[in-house]
Amino acid sequence: MKIKAKHITRFVRRWGVKAAWLAMVVALVIVCLVRSCGSTRHDDVSPELTDSLQCITSSSLQRIDYCGFRVYFNRSWHLPACVSYEITDEEAQGALPRAKHWIVDDSVPGCASTQDYVNSGYDRGHIAPAGDLRWSEDAMRQSFTMTNVCPQNHQLNEGGWNRLEEKVREWVRRDGSLIVIAGPIVSSTDTVTIGDARVIVPGAFYKIVLAHRATPMRAVAFIYPNKACDGRLREYVTTVRHIEELIGINFLEALPQQEQDRLETTVNLNPWLN
Numbered sequence: 001m002k003i004k005a006k007h008i009t010r011f012v013r014r015w016g017v018k019a020a021w022l023a024m025v026v027a028l029v030i031v032c033l034v035r036s037c038g039s040t041r042h043d044d045v046s047p048e049l050t051d052s053l054q055c056i057t058s059s060s061l062q063r064i065d066y067c068g069f070r071v072y073f074n075r076s077w078h079l080p081a082c083v084s085y086e087i088t089d090e091e092a093q094g095a096l097p098r099a100k101h102w103i104v105d106d107s108v109p110g111c112a113s114t115q116d117y118v119n120s121g122y123d124r125g126h127i128a129p130a131g132d133l134r135w136s137e138d139a140m141r142q143s144f145t146m147t148n149v150c151p152q153n154h155q156l157n158e159g160g161w162n163r164l165e166e167k168v169r170e171w172v173r174r175d176g177s178l179i180v181i182a183g184p185i186v187s188s189t190d191t192v193t194i195g196d197a198r199v200i201v202p203g204a205f206y207k208i209v210l211a212h213r214a215t216p217m218r219a220v221a222f223i224y225p226n227k228a229c230d231g232r233l234r235e236y237v238t239t240v241r242h243i244e245e246l247i248g249i250n251f252l253e254a255l256p257q258q259e260q261d262r263l264e265t266t267v268n269l270n271p272w273l274n
Contacts, residue, residue: 045177045213052254053179053212054084064108064147068139069128071147072183075110078199079150082183082249083127089176092169094134103145112146116195125152125205127182129165150184151194151201153226160229160236161205164222167233168209171272175211182207185223185246202226206243208251209272210263219252219263220272233269240264 054070061072061081069085102114102124117124127148133139142148152161172178184202192201208221221243222236229236241264244250252260 049254050086050179050212053210053252054086054181055254056082056084056249056251057253058249062108064105066139066142066145066148067136068133069143069148071128073108073110073147075108077184077186078110078112078116078197079184079186079202080127080147081247082181083148084179084181085128085132086177086179087132087168087172089172091135092132092172094136096134096137096140098130098134099140099144101144102149103141105145105147108147110197112149112195112197112199114146116197116199117149117151118195120151120194122151122194122201123154123157124149125157125161127184127205128180131165132169132180150205151199151226152205153228155228156205156224156226160224160231163231164207164224164233164236167272171209171211175214177213179210179212180207181210181251183247185243187246206247208240208243210252217259217263218268218271219266220269233273237267237269239267 056072058072058081061074064071064073068091069083071080072082072084073079074081104113105111114124124146126143127150128143130140130143133143168178168180183206184200185204185206186200186202190200190203193199194201204223204225206221206223208219210219211217219240221238221240222233223238223243223246224236240251244264252263255263
């Protein structure tokens, strides 16, 4: 959408200077909303690379792009296998209220219903946290879609996992932008299900945080068992490579192999805590 000089001149002649400036401001606001869904993005790293770092290759998972986050859904588990998103410093300061209603995505085969979780003993645990999506009404609302939810132990959801989410919002203030990749770890021994849909209860959850705008780029990864966990990050830190081996997904394949190896095999929490 472009505002041409001749349009401004015509408007000024008819309505006056103040009205013309007001119209321009309204038009610019509309343009910003349409372009970004409320999101603020930096331009020092190419959008193509940022997007590629959030992509995985899998013929068995359905990809769904929501406002602000991307889901790779496993219909047989009735769970997201992987959720990825970029969060910026500006977005982390969003202050929209938390949504109140869960949404079933009828376009996704295998999407669980809200009733599958009722009286199950498990929380509807967000994978892309609502707290990271307070910058957009659409993003906040869509974070409550059941494709972004896993059965999660309440003490984990309110304890160690929540603490990790808070740390991500702290870290992004320093780095300006982070890519977050998270999801459940489901093994052959995870046989407990909930609801009529028989939603799998994961044995654990992983989270990978990538400072893709840092020099040099760095990553940190965590695995939390699906039970009460404290907030001590060092107890749960691991390598990206270990998570890849557990779930069979290559997360950073957009990067050169040498860079992948460096990021995926290093365990160093100190740069994140200092």
